[in-house]
Amino acid sequence: MEHDEIELLRDGHPSWRLLRAGNAALVLSFLGRYFVEQTHGAVSATELAAALDDQLYALNLAVPDRPRYPRAAADYLQEWAATDAGWLRRFYPHGSDEVHYEATSDLEKAYAWVTGLRARSFVGTASRLETVFHLLRQIAQGAERDPDARLADLHRRREELDTEIERAEAGEVVLLDSTALRERYQQFAGTAKELLSDFREVEENFRALDRGAREQIASWQGGKGELLTELVGSRADITSSDQGRSFQAFYDLLLSETRQDELSELLTRVQSLGEVDPDRRLRTIHHDWSDAAERTQRTVRQISEQLRRFLDDQLWLENRRVLDLVRSVEAAALVRRESPPPFGLVVDVPGVEISLPFERPLYDARPVAEVDSVLDLQAEAQVDLSVLLGQTFVDQARLADHIRSIVPPASTVLLEDIVDFYPVEQGAAEIVGYLALSDDDLEVVMDETQESVIEYADSTGRRRARLPRVTVRRR
Template sequence: MVSEAITTFLEFFMDYFSINSLRENHAGWSLLRAQNAPLALTFFMAAFTGPNQRNLGRQDLVEILDDVLFSLRDTLGEERFPRSASEYLDDWAEPAKAWLRKFYAENRDEPVYDLTASTEDVIRWVEALRGRDFVPTQSRLSSIFNLLKTLVHGSETDPDARLAELQRQRDDIDEQMELIRSGTIAVMSRPEAVDHFHQLTTQAKDLLSDFREVEANFRKLDRKLREQISLWEGGQGDLLESIFSSQQDISGSLQGRTFQGFWDYLMSPQLRSELHELLERATHIDALATQEGLHSITSMQKDWLPAVEQTQSTVRQLSAQIRRLLDDKVFLENKRIMALIRNIESGAVAVRAIPPTGVFADLPGHDVPVALPFERPLYEPSRQTPINDFVDVADDLDVDAQALFEQFHVDPQKLEANIDAVLADAEQATLAEVTDAFPLSQGLAELVTYFQLATASSSATIDSDSVQTLSWTLPDGSLREATVEKIIFVRPS
């Protein structure tokens, strides 16, 4: 019984060979085993995880690493780290190590570097080894209970059970309201507030580190797809079907659906406003006044947006790469077809003077369609339509030209200035927020111009899955409304 339990345990979890494979091949494990691991981790923390930065240029990283090396050599001696900063950087970005991801970004002349998901896992583990002065336990237990309740009640299909749970929640809320009306206000104690604050900051950091792993998972899906395209030997139609199903796999995978849900949540103006308000109110809690980094939590949402935008950009780049690979495949297929046609033509020219005897070409499966003569329609001449091209000349040449001066022009630069004015106080804004600040004065023409600006701009997104209703007032006082797709303008970085 004991041996069967151990066997089942090993089958369910990782066995010896899986762990040994990780030890030999995993980038994070190789980083821990490296001789210069303390130097690399110190540099990674100073350049990336400490200031929450991503996608740094080579020259910036060389300068940061030079500062780190200068400080260490001043303490440990010049011979301690003999190589230059650029040599260390190139070594850590080698595919054999893969501690850094080196790539070229748009509008950047120099290579760009970012941490890999494995490296960030090692950094978080090393930071955890130093220990913590305060370990949140009560808030974690509350989080477990809340997650469990959401899981169980959100998966309940019995209407009576759902109604009973909602009734219980309403009774609890009514009871709390009665206690507050009677003057009994239960305020969270200082240990509880500190406990929840540490839990909040920990989960916020974990969320930032998760984005690199999400991006890496998307790249793995795309790499499998590109390998399939490169090695494809079937028909063109089967390849297209495989391409479209694989693109659905990237966006419809469990990773893709959860990330899209987070993106939709973060892009909701109402939820973003509520989150910002809650973070601001949290900084004024008296029990947290002495906590380090209290006011930095207000920038939590601003730290998420660049990371989420980069992951979204990665998904867009993957889709563009898929289209380019497909175009290359079509080009090679057409080239092969033309080579076959040229081969057939050259063979036909070679036997033109001396035709071969017997059957020259056999095309099975083809027949001649037979149509009865009387099944064809008779010829019917086309009818000529008479056109009266006589022009009446008005005797009275006094024409009112006021209509020519009533035309108006929508100035796109003015609308761009409106968008920039709204984005000066916010990271992003919807078209409804822009029109609330600057109402539509030229009606539908001005609304169409906003759509033209959003289509031409790389800092704007048109969400076809959501709509918004915009309204304006005509000169005669009547109200007009238009329901259009949601446009989100983002402040350029």
């Protein structure tokens, strides 16, 4: 890191600001224990103030004449949630009129750094080295494009498994010693807690997107189409980013009932081992992961809800504008009625066209056409059925898949470009099939003011279709 970047972090980052605060010990000990160690989520101001008041009482009891923290618990909470602090998030949850507090990722980063300063009696290294080897193997195998090399690696792993199975069948079971078990449990505990911290940071990123969307909506002066394009594009960028894809993969994995049962069984077995010193909070760590993931998904839903409210507000404003225009037209008509124009009305035709009733033609009865649909038995064998059986069926689902494969969401492309990428195979019927697409995520627009030419080949040779310019938009 450069000097200026470090100096900027020292002056503006909430975590660094917390470490420099005069009451950093109180903030880290109370908020770190309550939110990080005890894994509490959003909590009401009354409950959090009561817990802080108990800790302040215990700390001030040591020196009753000169209390270390003389202020009220509610004052401390408001100070820690202020903009210039940023260690707590203060908000009103949906359906509640009471203030709630929630720890920020900056508080968790500062708490993790301080807890990392404590001396550890046991530092495991072997398990982490094995983890490094395992990750490197996964990366190398996942990027291997040579089938022979991949097959050789699979055969090697199968031989290792066969050897281990033979040893187990012979009664030779290799167990981890107590040191290896404690080392791996220590690594598991650290990773599990870091995962909760990562969820807070992911939630902060989505909440920043929500804040930006609200600011844009509040200050937007243009059309709603342009704003929606920008907001939906930002939402799509977040979802398709590495962080968004990784979070969605984790969330899908966590919602799997099979994986949940397996995780619960493994946690129960590991927590019951006598060789490790189990942390009782890790017994239900997967439920804390689910709660954190749900809070992140709730933030994403708030963005969608904000967009819906924006559309409703814009529709109300447009209806109000139409009503104001109608009333202004009525007021102008009333004023004109009281003072009509001095020169009268001006018409384009200096007369009224007269149409007499008898100038119209009388009803002309047409003779009844007789149709004989019964074929002659002798001519039945001579009927050419090739026209009936040679009808062309155009699979519109295939045409829609062509469009989705080359047109990203919220993008527009000309029909000529699609035909250049996927040439016409069924003649003019396939072009008509493109024009008749009616899928929900596709929109076909024809511009009569411009013309486009599409060339294609059929059984008679090369042909050229001349039609209005066709634009295909994917919603």
